[in-house]
Amino acid sequence: MATMQDVARLAQVSVSTVSYVLTGARPISQGTRAKVLAAMAQLDYQPNAMARGLASRRSRILGLLLPMDERGLGATETAFVTGAAAAASAVGYHLVLSPVGGGGDLDGLRRLASQRMFDGVVLMEVQLADERVGALQQAGVPLVLIGRTGDTAGLSYVDIDFEQTVREAVAYLVGLGHRQIVYVNHSAETLASGYGPALRTRDAFVTAMTGHGLEPVMIPAQDSAAGGRAALAAAITRTPGLTAVLAMNETAVFGILGELTGRGLAVPDDVSVVSMVTSPQVAELATPALTAMTSPGSALGRIAVEALVRHLDGAGDERHQQLLPCALEIRGSTAAPRSRHPDGG
Amino acid sequence: MATMQDVARLAQVSVSTVSYVLTGARPISQGTRAKVLAAMAQLDYQPNAMARGLASRRSRILGLLLPMDERGLGATETAFVTGAAAAASAVGYHLVLSPVGGGGDLDGLRRLASQRMFDGVVLMEVQLADERVGALQQAGVPLVLIGRTGDTAGLSYVDIDFEQTVREAVAYLVGLGHRQIVYVNHSAETLASGYGPALRTRDAFVTAMTGHGLEPVMIPAQDSAAGGRAALAAAITRTPGLTAVLAMNETAVFGILGELTGRGLAVPDDVSVVSMVTSPQVAELATPALTAMTSPGSALGRIAVEALVRHLDGAGDERHQQLLPCALEIRGSTAAPRSRHPDGG
DNA sequence: CTGAAAGCGCTAACAG
DNA sequence: CTGTTAGCGCTTTCAG
DSSP states (O other): OOOHHHHHHHHTSOHHHHHHHHHOOSOOOHHHHHHHHHHHHHHTOOOOHHHHHHHHTOOOEEEEEEEOOTTOOOHHHHHHHHHHHHHHHHTTOEEEEEEEOSSSOHHHHHHHHHTTOOSEEEEOSOBSSOHHHHHHHHTTOOEEEESOOSOOTTOOEEEEOHHHHHHHHHHHHHHHTOOOEEEEESOHHHHHTTBHHHHHHHHHHHHHHHHTTOOOEEEEOOSSHHHHHHHHHHHHHHOTTOOEEEEOOTTHHHHHHHHHHHTTOOTTTTOEEEEEEEOHHHHHHSSSOOEEEEOOTHHHHHHHHHHHHHHHHSSSOOOOEEEEOOEEEOOTTOOOOOOOSTTTO | OOOHHHHHHHHTSOHHHHHHHHHOOSOOOHHHHHHHHHHHHHHTOOOOHHHHHHHHTOOOEEEEEEEOOTTOOOHHHHHHHHHHHHHHHHTTOEEEEEEEOSSSOHHHHHHHHHTTOOSEEEEOSOBSSOHHHHHHHHTTOOEEEESOOSOOTTOOEEEEOHHHHHHHHHHHHHHHTOOOEEEEESOHHHHHTTBHHHHHHHHHHHHHHHHTTOOOEEEEOOSSHHHHHHHHHHHHHHOTTOOEEEEOOTTHHHHHHHHHHHTTOOTTTTOEEEEEEEOHHHHHHSSSOOEEEEOOTHHHHHHHHHHHHHHHHSSSOOOOEEEEOOEEEOOTTOOOOOOOSTTTO
16 A cells, blocks of 8 residues: 555655645646656555544544434435435545434434544434534534424524425315315324424424315324324224325325225325325335325435535535425326315315 | 543553553553543543544444445345444444445545545445456455355355245245246346346246246336336236236335236235335335235344454454345235136146 | 645554 | 553645
8 A cells, every 4th residue: 555655755756745736735836746646646546544534634524323213214314315425425525324322322422523533414313302413513513404403593404394395285285176184294202202394294284274274184193004094094083074185104104095995995086195205216106106295305415415515625604504395296196086075175 | 622642641641551441452450440541531532533543554434335326225225224334333333335336436446445444345236247346355455245246255245045035935825826926026137237136036936936846937127116017017918827926126016016906906815926025114015015025134234244343353364154034924915826717726 | 836844643562 | 560652644834
């Protein structure tokens, strides 16, 4: 493994000159640069990452912190991760996937931060009240969130625009003629834990429905097909005349579809289903394919990393706060309501 | 940020003593250790990862190399990744997610290897003839594959036991009374590219069916729901009396289900479906839930990392070669064939 | 435009 | 059982 010394010797220049042609931190004459480059090529030189990191105090490594408990990552979260990794790689950074304990392990976080392995950190699965944010800030680690806390003052984040997403989905269904729309959310425990997407969509649903002069009916569901079946059963009991379901639960929506079909209700003829914050791949799996609000997926991860790197490399203390819309993609699970009830149309 | 110097000064010992209580590389007396530990605690000391890496020539960072093109990671691959990350974290390593160009970018790989950022590397999505393996070996990077090449001499790998998986799935269907079993594989292009799982299961299917005295009928499918629909249509044309489908294509299987239902064929009463190398979460999404050969998922990633770390920390040149079985999990998509054809039983 | 040299914070001989 | 010290390979002043 050739070192910078070797290159310098071969090119007959000093090590600092080699360093400067590499970093471009000061002007180098054409001739010198050429000599150095030739020597590097000849020796197949690659700078040592650790040495560079130690001397420059920048590891060029980013951490992607995500709680890994439960049932692994969903398609949407996976897209965040791959998007972030690709973006980091594109700008010459490395991305460490760092599974951190779901909640209590703040000390572990602080320890991680103090090791100075990460120049900055992207935090996923942020709760509305998330102590990790404070811990990280206190440790002085540049930080970008995917998702956001309740109070976002002074924070950088990228998140989905849940308000817009719900508004658009509801408007679409209402435009089709639906009036009895039931919203299936995550479980009560998830809500209670302060899971932002669940909370924000819930509030947005109330606002949107009320705005249309309609009653917002909401049912929680466990994150499973069985949870979806149960939720649909509950929904029909509560609102027998429902003609549309708005699902904020990528997993439960499959159970909803199954239960609907099992009860002899056709999708979309009897009941329309819109799945929110869903990846196209997942939407395509269902029969019929799901009309969905497509999550920005890898774009979120990419933007988070780009904002972080800009902050590290660049000017200064720019906060980056951005909400990305979900796009309505109409597939086979929605239609105008059949006038089953004479009073319904 | 306190350094080791600070700790040494406060504890009134030399830096090397501090280093040795940290690494345990040589015995330290109770009293001294206690003093050092106290000083570390008081200063909230954390060793600097870059400095440690440079001096010890071990970064404690592992690379997870995966080609990221196409449509992101499936559930099974995601499980590999999360399993690997969790395992690395558990043994004090970091795991970098490194998206490398699908095929031709061997130079990029070599460059990566020469930067000495990774102590070792886990390579995913290995083809039967994969030049990356040779390049990495030549670069002297300790290497474990998830999947395997055609010639595995001298390599460490963890892979799914496709032969066993197919054998067991076929035996299960034959045991139920099925005789006309069609195997739906990945696309012809995927086969042609040397994708191991597709090739190995294909061969295993021929062997298994022939062993039962049955004819092995195989149909390729694009990796999409539409691909599955088309494949099923082709299968029925070719084998009108088919009573079971063995699907080696997590995505296409949803299309198969949809097309079956669309043609008025009930699952499992008219046609049984077994999905191979599938995650439970995905199997549960289908209606009916899929009987599947469940992929070892995160275990593969975990074992790969553990083998790699054992090689790095440990004794020496132990190759680790291991095949993991998929477990048959019976759900709602399989049953004994209805005797539609008098000659069928 | 280029060189010399002082570290970055730690590990691992070597010496006791 | 502990201390001294020479690096690891690079970046970045400080000098010219």
